[in-house]
Amino acid sequence: MTTPGGTITSAAAARGPLAMEAISLSKDFKLGHGQTLHAVRDVSFNLYSGAVVALVGESGSGKSTAARLLTGQERLTSGTIKLGGEPVHVSTHRAFRRYKSQVQYVFQDPFASLNPIHTVRYHLERPVRLHQRGAAVEPVLATLMDQVRLTPARQFLDKYPHELSGGQRQRVSFARALAAQPSVLLADEPVSMLDVSIRLEMLALLNDLRERLRLALLYITHDIASARYFADEILVMYAGQIAERGPAEEVTQQPKHPYTQLLVSSAPDPDNLGSTLRAGAKRDPRKASEGIPAQGCPFSPRCPLADDHCRAENPALTQLSDTRSAACWHLDEAGKERSSSS
Amino acid sequence: MTGDTVLEISDLSVVYRTPAGDVRAVDQVNLSLHTGEVIGLAGESGSGKSTFVYGATRLLRPPALVTSGSVRYNGRRLAAQAGPADVLRMRSDQLRRLRWREIAIVFQSAMNALNPVLNVRDQLTDVMHAHQDISRGDAVDKALTLLDLVGIPRERLRSYPHELSGGMRQRVMIAMALATDPEVVIMDEPTTALDVVVQRDILTQIVELKEQLGFAVLFITHDLSLLLELADRIAVMYAGQLLEVGTSREILREPAHPYTRGLLNSFPSLHGPRRELAGIPGSPPDLRNLSPGCPFLPRCSYGTNACKEIDMSLKPVTSSHDPYHETACPFVLPDAVLPPTGEVRS
Numbered sequence: 001m002t003t004p005g006g007t008i009t010s011a012a013a014a015r016g017p018l019a020m021e022a023i024s025l026s027k028d029f030k031l032g033h034g035q036t037l038h039a040v041r042d043v044s045f046n047l048y049s050g051a052v053v054a055l056v057g058e059s060g061s062g063k064s065t066a067a068r069l070l071t072g073q074e075r076l077t078s079g080t081i082k083l084g085g086e087p088v089h090v091s092t093h094r095a096f097r098r099y100k101s102q103v104q105y106v107f108q109d110p111f112a113s114l115n116p117i118h119t120v121r122y123h124l125e126r127p128v129r130l131h132q133r134g135a136a137v138e139p140v141l142a143t144l145m146d147q148v149r150l151t152p153a154r155q156f157l158d159k160y161p162h163e164l165s166g167g168q169r170q171r172v173s174f175a176r177a178l179a180a181q182p183s184v185l186l187a188d189e190p191v192s193m194l195d196v197s198i199r200l201e202m203l204a205l206l207n208d209l210r211e212r213l214r215l216a217l218l219y220i221t222h223d224i225a226s227a228r229y230f231a232d233e234i235l236v237m238y239a240g241q242i243a244e245r246g247p248a249e250e251v252t253q254q255p256k257h258p259y260t261q262l263l264v265s266s267a268p269d270p271d272n273l274g275s276t277l278r279a280g281a282k283r284d285p286r287k288a289s290e291g292i293p294a295q296g297c298p299f300s301p302r303c304p305l306a307d308d309h310c311r312a313e314n315p316a317l318t319q320l321s322d323t324r325s326a327a328c329w330h331l332d333e334a335g336k337e338r339s340s341s342s
Numbered sequence: 343m344t345g346d347t348v349l350e351i352s353d354l355s356v357v358y359r360t361p362a363g364d365v366r367a368v369d370q371v372n373l374s375l376h377t378g379e380v381i382g383l384a385g386e387s388g389s390g391k392s393t394f395v396y397g398a399t400r401l402l403r404p405p406a407l408v409t410s411g412s413v414r415y416n417g418r419r420l421a422a423q424a425g426p427a428d429v430l431r432m433r434s435d436q437l438r439r440l441r442w443r444e445i446a447i448v449f450q451s452a453m454n455a456l457n458p459v460l461n462v463r464d465q466l467t468d469v470m471h472a473h474q475d476i477s478r479g480d481a482v483d484k485a486l487t488l489l490d491l492v493g494i495p496r497e498r499l500r501s502y503p504h505e506l507s508g509g510m511r512q513r514v515m516i517a518m519a520l521a522t523d524p525e526v527v528i529m530d531e532p533t534t535a536l537d538v539v540v541q542r543d544i545l546t547q548i549v550e551l552k553e554q555l556g557f558a559v560l561f562i563t564h565d566l567s568l569l570l571e572l573a574d575r576i577a578v579m580y581a582g583q584l585l586e587v588g589t590s591r592e593i594l595r596e597p598a599h600p601y602t603r604g605l606l607n608s609f610p611s612l613h614g615p616r617r618e619l620a621g622i623p624g625s626p627p628d629l630r631n632l633s634p635g636c637p638f639l640p641r642c643s644y645g646t647n648a649c650k651e652i653d654m655s656l657k658p659v660t661s662s663h664d665p666y667h668e669t670a671c672p673f674v675l676p677d678a679v680l681p682p683t684g685e686v687r688s
Contacts, residue, residue, distance in 0.1 A: 058537035058538070058539065059508075059537060165625045165626075166387075166625075167625050168625070195386040195387055195564065195625075195626065196386065196564055196565065196566065196605065196608050196609060197386060197604060197605060197608050197621065197622040197626075198621075198622075198625060199608065199609075199621075200608050200609075200610075200619055200620070200621030201621045201622075201623065204621065222537065222538070224538075224612060225609070225610045225611060225612040226610050228610060228612060228616075229610040229616070229619065230610075249616070252612055262539055263538065263539065264612055266538040266539045266541070266542040267538055267612045267613075268538075268542075268565070268567040268568045268570070268571050269567075269571060269611070269612070269613045270566075270567050270570035270571060270594055270606075270611070271594075271611075271613060271614060
């Protein structure tokens, strides 16, 4: 169905060596009554040390499920995950622990992901003891706190989560992930629960950690604007599939897939000062009740370009350039409509 | 400023009574809303924006306490009968007539605000029966019209909340708010939990309905970029106080308060060239121990010692194109020479 990710070069590859490969990942959930939800369908991408790949999509697009597959929290229905060139087989506790010390996950909600009855020290000591056996704990804690800029460390280590602000809590989550000395960091909406004025600082911190620790970072978000600034490569997901991928600036500035175009044109644009809203901007033609069709292109019910071909057959990812590809039968027309309307 | 003043909130203060003393959640805030206008109230979590609005509509419960101020409501229907009335001094029967009939609210979380055991028809007609004298048949007809208005297919009339998508639930909430033709609709983060595509769709709808029905909107959100597109005027709230009020154009082009400037530099934009983003260092203050003077001082890159004792009332921005553009910061005005905005401070 999809051309394998091998021929296309990731826009993130220039940053560093290959760290992790996701090859044709699929995940089905059985819903009962013989129904199956294809949460992730044939998704392939690579993560590179020192680079950020963003997985962008709306709720239900499968972006978080894809990340959970990478963390080993969900079993693959099919596909392969490779870490440092070796296929990952998580069969024993010991193997899972080794895997986790390489691949760490940052949760979305810093209010729910820290245990309210334990101090910061407790949250960090455990992963340090588990993953850095034999290391002197105290200096490691100080380094971690310094890395996430919670200084002076002594003052913060003995605090409880409720004594910290949202931003500080998320810093603790980062530190907890870093305590395992991972090579890959999966960040699932790491800033969406934080106030606008703090988000940028947190992204700047992640960016700094990526650079200094040469982390391969997967940034999962619904906010394509933040991905433009933060990521090297953007993968746009829709209904479990990759709709479009390419360098962040290109995907956001010249989107090729009709869904990406809809996403970009829907983002608030302050420079418009109400003109688009007041002119009755082009509305999403979708009837909100319509789900994902059983066959054909999953976006076809909402797509202005959809025809019978789209409704019958699901388009594969087609390579557009060295670094870009999109899954649409009407890429020529989609490109034209975009350039004529803007 | 289009029409007459329909809601005039003056000097409103709200405190939370705690054993350790009063926490000043809203401190002497003035804001007026005109007919047919969309006012955006922007602020981060804990800035007091919801407390302010719920205080003005008397929806707060102890330990929250409105300590001062007046809220003059001057709707067309009420004005014809008795003239403007102060919401804060209304008797409960007057308040009952005011609520929903005159001022309706679209709550943030449609999932929690809708009753899970009532279908759409019952939710909508319930509101009408509670606040209006209307027959059952007329109420159902009205409910169908409302569904048309907000773009929900009529056959959804008997659907239950769990059968609707998040966007549709939010539309039902909007339909409920419009069920009694209110003059003022308060929207408390109505699209925050929704995807951007659905969000834009609903905002477009709100603007269309407002043009069609002529109500005024008070739109509360943390998302300034959204307000710049949606609102006629924007009020920026921080630590329980208004720091700046002005038209969207002025707020975007000539922001007068350092906090507004910081916010404008905080969100990445999809459109146009890549800008240098700065963000605001530090985090919002703890209202329990707020030092006197400007609450933004610890995070402000222009702050001076004089800020520790300034009067936080709003002053007109003389250089502005908008005669009603006001800011609480007397030191940084658009025409003042500014130090360059710095990198992210850590």
